[in-house]
Amino acid sequence: MLFPSVIALALAASTRAAIFVTSPTDNISFTGGQPATIQWNDDGNAPTLSQFGLAKVSIYTGNSAQQTNLQTISASLDVSNPLSLNFTPDASVGESGKYYFIRFESLALKDASNAAIPALAFSHIFSMDGMTGTFSADVQSQIDGQSTAPIGGVPTSASAAPSSTAASLTTSKASSTASSKPSGSASGSAKVAAATGSSAAVPSFVASSANLWLGIATGVFGAVVGVIVL
Structure with missing residues (x-):
């Protein structure tokens, strides 16, 4: 040999x-x-x-x-x-x-x-x-x-390497897609929350308060003027 x-x-x-x-x-x-x-x-x-x-x-x-x-x-x-x-x-x-x-x-x-x-x-x-x-x-x-x-x-382990690499790339792509999808959903939910959540109600609440105080102030001023005239 x-x-x-x-x-x-x-x-x-x-x-x-x-x-x-x-x-x-x-x-x-x-x-x-x-x-x-x-x-x-x-x-x-x-x-x-x-x-x-x-x-x-x-x-x-x-x-x-x-x-x-x-x-x-x-x-x-x-x-x-x-x-x-x-x-x-x-x-x-x-x-x-x-x-x-x-x-x-x-x-x-x-x-x-x-x-x-x-x-x-x-x-x-x-x-x-x-x-x-x-x-x-x-x-x-x-x-x-x-x-x-x-x-x-050619050794079979070497010919198998490209398949293994392809599988790795496919898995990586799938993981990337899976992780990005929830992120996108969360972003969409955040937009909805911004439009309909408590933060969206704040401007409406402030405007109502301003009108209330304006009414009170006008009423008090009118009462004072009426007393003076009398």
Whole structure:
């Protein structure tokens, strides 16, 4: 098994590898103990199949950081001709399910960005049924790691982040709307209170009092004038 850091670097290089696996795929499976065929084409990117050259072909499981070789199918195969390989999957290497991928490891070509590691290419993760084996705890932990370090994919937790952010924004907007609505209602109530409350009655009360005192003063003045005349 290669060290995790080496695998991570190799996977980066695999995006430029020459091999495009057409079988197996995520919807083409194999059956343990039954004849199977791996097929591939040149993906049109550098290096070419001829440059990739002789390769070790194996069934692996794991994730982009840690991988385990379950079955070596060919120790040395010229991937440029032919473009297929017949073999029989060993049913005892693992459990039935979608846990497996084919790994091509060039015996001569090195990674373009790191000459210390070989050029690699991978198939999709695919299913195998009819399996009779059991994964060890270490291998199972590697399989479980596919959710955060998938082969040739993007971690699901990262793709979930935008949804989480959107939900947060929606919640924030809803909270803002909810808090502003009562404030608006209170403002409306305040306007009604200003028009019909006790403060609105004050001007009317003052005006009535003024008229009362004016009447009293006029009456007293008239009485005084009448006494003088008499």
